[in-house]
Amino acid sequence: MALNRLDLNLLHVFDTIYREGSLTRAARALHLTQPAVSHSLSRLRDHFDDLLFTRQGNQMVPTPLARRFLESMRPGLTQIQGAVNQFHAFDPATQRKTYSLGLRDILESTFLPRLMKRLEAYPELEIVSQRVARRDMETQLAAGKLDFAVDVLLPVSNQTSHELLRRDRLVVLAREDHPLTEAALDMEGYLSAKHVLVSSRTEGPGIEDFELSRLGVQRNIRLRCQHYYAACRVVEETDLLLTMPEAYARIIAERANIRIMDPPADLPSIDVHLYWHKAYEREPALIWFREQLKAIS
Structure with missing residues (x-):
């Protein structure tokens, strides 16, 4: 498993498959074809001598080895990505990006119409709203499966940032x-x-x-x-x-x-907060989107 025999681009593919739970969604997020992602996964499997992901229904579920590797690898990958991102501005008018947003049903009705109206000028941006159990919110944010969550004030660790969006009586x-x-x-x-x-x-x-x-x-x-x-x-x-x-x-x-x-x-009153993980808070695309969420609140 020598590092000099591993294409570091494959780590980004690995991380994306883990976050998306699907080769199709990972390919879309990476702007690659599904065969290209499948080939990358095959190379990773050869390198680690492990399946890494197994199909269960329509989900690609990580193996125990994949979970252990991700826990060790992600902090370094995030640090590298953050260093690179500092030198690349995000242009929402031309760049493709999928944002994952954790919303309960009542907040979907109040946030999504205004959000999508605001994003009409940015046709390359895609929003995925999903309901996330509160007990899983921080884990999903840390894993990059959620970019942001919007919910009432919740007890969170010091690795999760949050900001008051609005008060609702x-x-x-x-x-x-x-x-x-x-x-x-x-x-x-x-x-x-x-x-x-x-x-x-x-x-x-x-x-x-x-x-x-x-x-x-x-x-x-x-x-x-x-x-x-x-x-x-x-x-x-x-x-x-x-x-x-x-x-x-x-x-x-x-x-x-x-x-x-x-x-x-x-x-x-009901205090509605925006949550995100500190590991990703310097990414230009996420900084920009955070400002959009604050603007519509």
Whole structure:
């Protein structure tokens, strides 16, 4: 396995296959043909005397040796790439680039329309939005499988940078002809109604329930569901109330018979943060994209 017998360009191919989990996607990211990527992988397999990646369904899954090698190799590769990038400016108008962005469904609806509108002048740029479990976010950022993630404030290590993008207040939604929409919503009316709670968890309170608990009151949760769009559809057809972030509520209210009301108490705001890994923060293409995300927030 002498280094002088290994083409260092193959390390970039290896890293890209690992990040993309697919020879087709790796070829697209590298601007190569799939046969060229397959040939590079064959050379790597010969060099290491290991399969490195095995196909499982439509994914190329790294072998234990490949995982160990990546852990050792990536810091050096990132440092080399960073040194090279300092001397090459990024031109979004002419260069091809695929950005991977971790977004939950509610944030897709508020971020993606404005982002794609802003990127209309850059036809060579491609955006891949994906839902990532919060427990996996830092791992995905460190592995380069995600360029950025947008989410609420989360506990992260000192290897992950983050910046506040915006604060979103909570509002209450009810169907247009709901009896509680006839006047300003007070606490008595809020507590007399039944509620929808949107959460990926099967139990436990929502952020608004912590504030209600501090006030010594508790609301009646009739339905727990996973997606705000489904919850809004339920609200439109029933007497249930939904407490949710205002930015997405405004989008829904434009297309549904739903009224937006102020909550009967000062509820905590939702702080939305942008996350990225420090190892990649000096790459010109990522610096540029980070500024675009901040501009639309």
